[in-house]
Amino acid sequence: MPGRSCPLARRYSRKRQKRSLNDYDFELDRVLSWLRDEGAKRVLIEAPEGLKQKIVAEVLPALSSYTVFMSSKPFHGACEVGDEEAGSLGVDHVIHFGHLQMVARRFPALYVPAYYDFDPSPSFAELDILLAKGGRNIAVAASVQYLRALKPISEHLSEKGFNVMVENGKRTKAPAQILGCDYFALTSLAGKADQFLIVTAGDFHALGAVFALNRELLQLDPYSLSWKKLDPTALRSWVIGESYAWTKLEDAAKVGVIVGTEPGQRFLWEAEQAAAELRRSGKHVDIISASNLDPAQLSALPYDVLILAACPRLPYDDADSFSKPVVSVFSVLFGRPLGLRGWLNGNDLTVKSKQSSGIVEQGFSVKRVEKYSTVRDPVVQAHGSPLPYRFKRLSKC
Amino acid sequence: MPGRSCPLARRYSRKRQKRSLNDYDFELDRVLSWLRDEGAKRVLIEAPEGLKQKIVAEVLPALSSYTVFMSSKPFHGACEVGDEEAGSLGVDHVIHFGHLQMVARRFPALYVPAYYDFDPSPSFAELDILLAKGGRNIAVAASVQYLRALKPISEHLSEKGFNVMVENGKRTKAPAQILGCDYFALTSLAGKADQFLIVTAGDFHALGAVFALNRELLQLDPYSLSWKKLDPTALRSWVIGESYAWTKLEDAAKVGVIVGTEPGQRFLWEAEQAAAELRRSGKHVDIISASNLDPAQLSALPYDVLILAACPRLPYDDADSFSKPVVSVFSVLFGRPLGLRGWLNGNDLTVKSKQSSGIVEQGFSVKRVEKYSTVRDPVVQAHGSPLPYRFKRLSKC
Known part of the structure; x- marks a missing residue:
């Protein structure tokens, strides 16, 4: 029977077949x-x-x-x-x-x-055309609401002779699940899969997936039932935005490092490391804690640049909400713009781990290693940012 | 020596006389x-x-x-x-x-x-004129930043032969201190003092004081050093605003009771009592908890009217920030608009205390008594609201 071997078949089968489609299952x-x-x-x-x-x-x-x-x-x-x-x-x-x-x-x-139950089969004809020219190994993933759709999609792909590949994330609970801050279900298949396919609504998870993978993927929108081809050019505003903020950081005298205090957004070790690194460059640095992140309120604080050590997506998706330049804490730790990609791929930091804050993170964190990274970022290289970047030492005020 | 007997003299004397004036003392x-x-x-x-x-x-x-x-x-x-x-x-x-x-x-x-140090003496000539026609017993109070100014003001009043009166609040730490939610330093002198005098910046504490006292008072603005005479007509928007919201509450089918979770804003017992009272009137009531009160976000919830059991000032000062009618939880418990005044004066509730939530409030709360109140509100009476108000019983949806 086609699709019987699919690892998603049993996991995401809807038990109550009487439930109405196109609705959330509470x-x-x-x-x-x-x-x-x-x-x-x-x-x-x-x-x-x-x-x-x-x-x-x-x-x-x-x-x-x-x-x-x-x-x-x-x-x-x-x-x-x-x-x-x-x-x-x-x-x-x-x-x-x-x-x-x-x-x-x-x-x-x-x-x-709150799984969203819908029938993806009307989109299969379009999917077949889109997949036709690529390889046979297909990595599939979805944001949590749409995980159930991976079962019929995988069954269809198996029927068509594709090899469906599924991996686990690191911060996630379910196979094939992606989060705004976890695409390991996709990136850990980067060397094995030929094509990548996600089911998610809107841009948030889709842009994150393209950013983490740094290659083309296909997105099914569960509401319009249409497929969209996404590639890294969609991230132009992220690249330009943080590269601009990075030049401002170079000249900044006063820097505020914003650390989130929600348990899964609390990059406290990273915040303290970044503050220490920036202070070594002669900058005045304060650490600001935020349980509720209000861009207008944080922008009003007297800093030239804000380093965000909270939701990792904030410096990219919400840069426009801040009236100050914002840089990801991971960019500071990796020593270049778009450092988030390094973190999303589990790369080693360029900043040495010298001390721990003693606080155990409840989520997971970047590896705390003693060696420097040699990772180079093709997107940044394409835009000509100098790599690796070191902060200019300012004279003490 | 004039003013030596003033109870504020030692308490609010500035120890470091070298500190610059017109600045906050951190x-x-x-x-x-x-x-x-x-x-x-x-x-x-x-x-x-x-x-x-x-x-x-x-x-x-x-x-x-x-x-x-x-x-x-x-x-x-x-x-x-x-x-x-x-x-x-x-x-x-x-x-x-x-x-x-x-x-x-x-x-x-x-x-x-963060006491604000300033010299109020340039305002004394104006003060003398303003006080000349009234009685000799003067109640004085200030919001926390300006408490130190009460010492020279009291000394001046004593010199001029006035009797300076000072009382404690209930939620406050210092004599003569008022808060946005505590004017007992003034109201407990209502039967004894002839004139009331406060030192505070802006409208927030001043309007609250006029509302709690329901009579005229004098306010010194520490920045302009000018005195302002305030009377209850300044509260017209409060009266009209909540009276309007009250008529909407009468017809409301769905009511959201918003309970603050910050320790000093957590009127949990009151929220649960109000929810029970409104449910007895046949309304559908949900209790919404809020650590960070966002009027736009709360207004978006599917309720006809919101009952606010958080910062007691919110339904009055911030009514315009909500796009839904808002009513104070104290108004529901007292059975009429402007119930906050009853709470600010420690009056008995009209709603019977039937059960406690078991949560001990860290602040103080309205008396939990078994008798009905006979309090009548002159401001509401002047505007013709029916008293006492009972909710119309709606047919079940």
Whole structure:
């Protein structure tokens, strides 16, 4: 039977075939039985902004026998948790919608990914044409909501004689899952797969995947059911944006290093290393902590350039929200712009590890090694930035 | 010697007479000796938005022998703490600028009020004229930054033969101190003082004081050194705003109760009581928790009206930031608009206390009594709102 050997076949099969298509699966049965089995009384609901309206309409009414609090936190990713609110509210259980668990929790928490159920088969004819000219080894991945679609897609590819390849990420829970900050499910197949295929909505995960891979890939949009070919030229604004900020960093006298305090965004070791490196270059550096990252507020602080050691995507996707030049902490640690790619690929840092802050990161972190990297970045080289870059030593103010 | 008996004389005398006037006193000597005595290593700095720039410029450079993190949280009041960030960053000590301590902390914390030193004497001629027609008993108060000015003002008043009256607040640390949510230093003198005098900048504390007292008072602006006479007509937008929202609440089918989770803004018992009361009226009610209150984001939730059980001033000062009608949780509990005044005066609730959430509030709370209040609000009566108000029972959806 075609596709039977696909590793995704059983994992992402929809158990309740009666569920309506083109909708999110909030798994109410699982939620209710978990709360009952756990003897829950006071429950905090966490959900990303895009799902909050539907959760309020479809989930909260079913939980009327519990004292329920819906958190207003944005929960951009599994990196953000509502433990502080849960503690403040005397909650005993947490339900987190929209992600799979990434970081340790202080409360019993059930993660419900809110899989989006849809039938991708109308897109297969287009897919066949797009894949026809390439090799037979196809790496597939998806952001969490669309993982279930990988089953019918993989079955179709197997039927057509393609070899479907699936890998795990590092910060992820599920095979073939990608995050805004984890594309190892794709990059670890870079030497083996001929073509790369992802299922995800919008630009966020797609641009990250192209950036991490630094090569062409195909994206299926689950809502329009159309395929899109993406290549690294889509990242022009990232390259130009951070290269510009980098030149500003060279001349900056005062630098603010912003460290996120959400558990999955807390690049504390990296922030302290970057601050030390920049201070060695004679700059005045302060470290600013941020639980809630407000670009306007952070830009108002009296620094020439901001180094962002929080959500790794912030210096790229949200550079325009800041009125100050912003540089990724990974770029400082790798000693050149677009350092995020090095981190996304698990490369060694160019900055020596001299001391640890003593704080154990709950996520994962760049390797803390004693050797310098020889990695060269083709995108940066194409744009002519000098490599490797060292900070100009300023005279002390 | 005139003014010697003034209770404020010793408390708010400036020890370091050499300090320049018209500046904030960050008490660097006290900060440094506290950090040294405590053996601090990693320090979190907390400061309200208005002081952050000066703290970065004047305080952080003096702390270069410590690993310092400057929190980007806004710290609107002593009600907000950075304990979650402190824990996330592995900090051992906290310095909080701009307030006196209100709530318990999880870390050793030094509160530095950042007193603003200025000479109020150029304003005394105007003050004498303004006070001339009233009685001799003068209640004085100030928001924390300007408490030191009460000493020379009180000395001047004593010299002129006035009787200076000083009281304590309930959430405050210092005599004669007012907060945005605590005017007991003034209201507890309502039956005794003839005239009321406050020193504070801007409208925030001044409007709150007029609202709590519901009578005329004099405000000295420390920057312009001019006196302003304020009376309850200044609160017209508060009265009209919440009265309008109240009529919307009457017809609302879906209500969101927003409960703050910052320790001094967590009116959890009140939120749960209000939710229960509104549900008894047949409305659908959800409780939304908010550590960071974003009016635009909260307004986007699918509710007809929002009940705010966070910073008590939010439904009044920031009503315009919400695109939905907002009502104070205290108004729901008192059964009429402008319920905040009842809370600010420690009045009994109209809603019966039936159960407690089991969470101990770290601030103080309305009295949890079993009797109904007979309080009538003259401002609301003047505007013709029906009193006491009961919610119309809606048919179940």
